[in-house]
Amino acid sequence: MGQDTGKRGIASVGGYLPLLRLDRSAASKGLQFSGLGGRNAGYRSTAGWDEDALTMAAEASRHSTSTVAPTRICFASTSSPFIERGHASMLLEALALPANARTIDVSGNRRCAVSALLDALLGQGDTLIASGEKRPVRAGSAFHTAWGDGGSAAVVTDDGGAALIGYASLARDYVDLYSSREHPTPYACEERFVKETATRDVIAPTIKAALADAGVTSADIAHAAICEPLPGMWRDISKATGITAPNHASDLSAAAGDLGAAHPLFALALALDAAQPGDIILLAGFGSGCDTLIFKVIGAVAGAAKARAALTQGLVFADYVRFLSLTGTIDLDWGIRSEFEQKTQATVLERYGRDMIGFIGGRDTKGNVQFPKSRIPVRPDADGPEPMEDMRLADVPAKLVSVTADRLNFTPDPPFWFGLVQFENGARVMMEFTDADADGFKVGDSVSMRLRIKSRDKRRGFRTYFWKAAPALRPIMEA
């Protein structure tokens, strides 16, 4: 392409990490007897029970779609909760985007979000690429602590501030690890094989081809977002490619874990945050080959600072059993109360589902906002049916009217916080709360809305989504 041929670029990015960060040393202690485990230092971002690849992709996208309404939405993940149910369509509804946008799910390897990003940059139309990962891993595996949960996003437009100036792709059925329907958790090949051949045969050749395509040298790269197949491989990649720029993908792995398909765009966001105007950034996604993209920063890219802030806005925990439970590696017996039926009726979901996942309430003819909508408004002086205008509540500031921590009710991560939430625009909703920090919740607290799993029908493998109130501010992790 060459530096002067860049046409389309990235206008905004997003990075989301769940609140909880496991202190990896806690896992090491828990596994000490066995000699198993992996990385001992840093933190492992850990999704709440009510988070999955879709919710985290949605959270990352909320930051990056505030100014652009994309006409194409791509959802990328290797841990999508559904095999047959389009996540991009759910994402569209969660973000309340126009239903005539084109949607697509991509998967197959952890490079998929980068491949989709490249397609978007080479294609047309404002495009959202959103990625989320909550990959199932068996306890004891090194991946269990080396990997993390999170989401990322990027919006591509004709005039995005990070312009594509070169790229290269390499497709190769290189099986460093795999998961399958028969083996949903990762099955890994010998580390020495990967360390010796992945860089040599897949990553380095692609990076060199991209540099050549962009007409730049490794010395021109100011920031890198190069995904390592295994922790600690950056040194070899750097040596093989001559790139000495800081690699934000490695920093992200240390701070939160390898986020799989969500890792490259999150790392790119960190690189963009660190970059200056005119800087050249190299992004490389690995998995069944490699895609390498080279950008030049020619303007503003929204969302990068928020992505960096997410690295340190969290709550450290060291309860290894809770970690095992949250990651689904142990199945605790929660007793009979946990057996309650959560079947969702498809007809009900079809009638009300879009208003639920999009958090769409209604404004009546006198301007009062309520949720959910009703034929006759809740407004006390309403005297019959009225038309209602859609009003999205997801981004409206709110405060708590009442609250409790319910220890009787079943929840996979007690206690069950809930209460009455008053929105600034007049709406009020009895809601579940999530992401409680050490102080919990109290009357008058400011809260913001998070898309979360509402119900999980384990028997039938189905789940529904709704919004939950979370503290408006997250705690800052100590350095």
Add this chain to the structure above:
Amino acid sequence: MASGIKDRVAIIGMGCTVFGELWDKGPEDLIVEAFEEALADAGIARGQINAAWVGNALDDINIGNSALPLAHALRLKSIPVSRVENMCATGTEALRAATYAIAAGAVDFAVALGVEKLKDTGYGGLPLRTKGLANDLWMPYGSAPGTFAQLAGAYTARHGASSEDLKRAMAHVSWKSHRNGALNAKAHLRKAVDMETILNAPMIANPLGLFDCCGVSDGAACAIVTTPEIAKGLGIANPVTVKAIQLSVSHGWEASYHEWDGSSIRNTQEAAKRAYAEAGISAHDLSMTEVHDCFSITELVTMEDLGLSAEGSAIFDILDGRYDNNGAMPCQTDGGLKCFGHPVGASGLRMAYEVYSQLLGRAGDRQLANVDFGLTHNLGGQPANSVAAVSILGRLN
């Protein structure tokens, strides 16, 4: 203009089973026991019953839908029988239906019976909803203590009360009911408990501890009603009569409109206001109350909602002993939901049973000296979305 039902209906017989974890009794046993006691009390033949209403709130727990369980258990011979359900206010709803049938002149003798067999769930607490309907897509799956615990923080926020004072007052509510329940042979929980134990109990839903929550029980209660004229014909010179029964139901204002502060229950206030008007009395004319103390915070807030304590002062009235058995306005003389127990569909009628017993001087060790009017308050749902029933009973003359 409607004139209300004051003194148009007499209660001539009541029955109530022992409440508790009745592992050896099925719903049929409970229904028959409560009814036979009421029938013997009324002194009429079973064939004289013209209509019946059965209250059962949680139909999926053993008893079953419709009126058939009652008709079968009592072998009611092809008379009209209906099932009513209005959450925890179900028992009073059954009494209201039977009372209205008498007041309307539709029948001479009607039965109201409430029954619940909660301990067939296999676990503590109330069963969860299992519907898969629209509300399940967004409403929290909160437990009953969770929904009522919401009152506490909102109450302290509104009145500037300290959490410590509130906790002590709630503990006093439970301490008092345990003392009363110990005197009641039919109560589920019959053991006095000291304040320290209550205050240090495990947390269920902040700030409600274990002893702030009522018993979850099996049981049944029954009333037989007729007109005062027929009652007199049966030799009951001064029967217990219904002075008022009122119901108020949420329409979404609390949980969906921006005015309610979460610290009180408007349906209780509305139902009480109308009940006092129907009975032609004020709150201060009452001799006693049996209120819906599903949780201690509910009783505390209800004292204000019924107009028995001034706004923001229930904490201090409770701690001063105003609602103790020897206080100015005894509350839960039978132990209340807290200790008599709470078989949901039966509770409203159990409250009426205690007032009826007190009015007739049959309350034994817990008998109050002077009882002219007794109020029952039966509350269903949750503070943010409730059904409140208030009834007032007294003597005809």
